[in-house]
Amino acid sequence: MKKIAVQDAVGMTICHDITKVIPGEFKGPAFKRNYVIKQEDIEELLSLGKEHIYVWEENADEIHEDDAAIRMAQAVMGQNISFSEPQEGKTTLISTQKGLLRIKSSLLHEINSIEHVTIPSLPNNFKVEVNQKVAATRIIPLVTKEENIRKVEELCTLYGPVFHVEPYIKLRVGIVITGSEVYKGRIKDKFGPVIRKKLEYFGAEIIGLEYCPDELELIQAKITGYMEQKADMIIMTGGMSVDPDDLTPGAIRSTGADVVTYGVPVQPGNMFMLAYLNGIPILGVPGAAAYYKTTVLDAVLPKIFAGETLNKNDFIRMGEGGLCLNCQMCQYPSCYFCR
Numbered sequence: 001m002k003k004i005a006v007q008d009a010v011g012m013t014i015c016h017d018i019t020k021v022i023p024g025e026f027k028g029p030a031f032k033r034n035y036v037i038k039q040e041d042i043e044e045l046l047s048l049g050k051e052h053i054y055v056w057e058e059n060a061d062e063i064h065e066d067d068a069a070i071r072m073a074q075a076v077m078g079q080n081i082s083f084s085e086p087q088e089g090k091t092t093l094i095s096t097q098k099g100l101l102r103i104k105s106s107l108l109h110e111i112n113s114i115e116h117v118t119i120p121s122l123p124n125n126f127k128v129e130v131n132q133k134v135a136a137t138r139i140i141p142l143v144t145k146e147e148n149i150r151k152v153e154e155l156c157t158l159y160g161p162v163f164h165v166e167p168y169i170k171l172r173v174g175i176v177i178t179g180s181e182v183y184k185g186r187i188k189d190k191f192g193p194v195i196r197k198k199l200e201y202f203g204a205e206i207i208g209l210e211y212c213p214d215e216l217e218l219i220q221a222k223i224t225g226y227m228e229q230k231a232d233m234i235i236m237t238g239g240m241s242v243d244p245d246d247l248t249p250g251a252i253r254s255t256g257a258d259v260v261t262y263g264v265p266v267q268p269g270n271m272f273m274l275a276y277l278n279g280i281p282i283l284g285v286p287g288a289a290a291y292y293k294t295t296v297l298d299a300v301l302p303k304i305f306a307g308e309t310l311n312k313n314d315f316i317r318m319g320e321g322g323l324c325l326n327c328q329m330c331q332y333p334s335c336y337f338c339r
């Protein structure tokens, strides 16, 4: 690259996007790469703080920021991800499918350790929509050594792409609403609609929503009933805490299910239970999930719909960041909760 005073640059080609920033109003390219500078542009370039520009000179072992961004994007993106044309030296990786963003975290770490390479992303296990920005690729200088980009490509050839979006599987779900006060009609069920709505987001087939009084054998029978109907997941609500009528954990255990956890280092959702019976997840959802917009349930459901089997460690890890601030305007999943 050759540095030239803008006054001498009329007729020359700009070799990278030149950014304009008006705080609070605009940020974007004022001049695009390959634009040929005219006399009337000189004033604007000077007002953007550019007294000099670079003119491109081909150099065999160097790669331009736009080409580097594209090659890195192609290397790191996997299933259900595409990328946009580079702008100001950066490409954006975009989901082409609603689902769960999966990241090979240690590979991303290794790639971001390569000189000049920067790839910021959403966190692993982020629920994404179609056309959502998931990551970006850019080198820091205007050019870098070809070998830096080749390292990114080689790592991804070796370990596979860094990012992909796992689509949700259509699961058949049985719901059991426990609580004698609801069963006997003393109060109206407020839990069923909450669970239904959360499941609809993932495209679940709800095979039943049944009510059950606080009697262990009856709760257990609901579970075995759904198992006979070949449910892919069973969700139990209420009766999860410390009162003598809180029988749901005992009923889940009594089916012989393997309990992954009863109790999680997360609030709200402390008294949550996850167990597997013949590979079918059974979720015990505490009363708080009928009240709070976001609980541990919202971190667990996307993983189950993405086909993951959770273990105790998955929950233990949630402790740091597991304390919800109950923000007035909940922005979950765009926050630290249950990462």
Ligand SMILES: Nc1nc2c(c(=O)[nH]1)N[C@H]1C(S)=C(S)[C@@H](COP(=O)(O)OP(=O)(O)OC[C@H]3O[C@@H](n4cnc5c(N)ncnc54)[C@H](O)[C@@H]3O)O[C@H]1N2
Residues within 6 Å of the ligand: 177, 178, 179, 181, 182, 187, 188, 189, 190, 191, 192, 237, 238, 239, 240, 241, 242, 243, 246, 269, 270, 271, 285, 286, 287, 288, 289, 290
């Ligand atoms: N001394 C302690 N108290 C509580 C603890 C504890 O560890 N020690 N844990 C708290 C936590 S955490 C939760 S969450 C709540 C409730 O947990 P449960 O799942 O046992 O909830 P229930 O006892 O069944 O009901 C509590 C409350 O919610 C109403 N409810 C339940 N289901 C429905 C429904 N389908 N529709 C409408 N309302 C419903 C129920 O009537 C009760 O008012 O316990 C804390 N307490």
Ligand code: MOO
Residues within 6 Å of the ligand: 266, 267, 268, 269, 270, 271, 272, 286, 287, 288, 289, 295
């Ligand atoms: O189990 Mo509770 O209030 O933390 O949801």
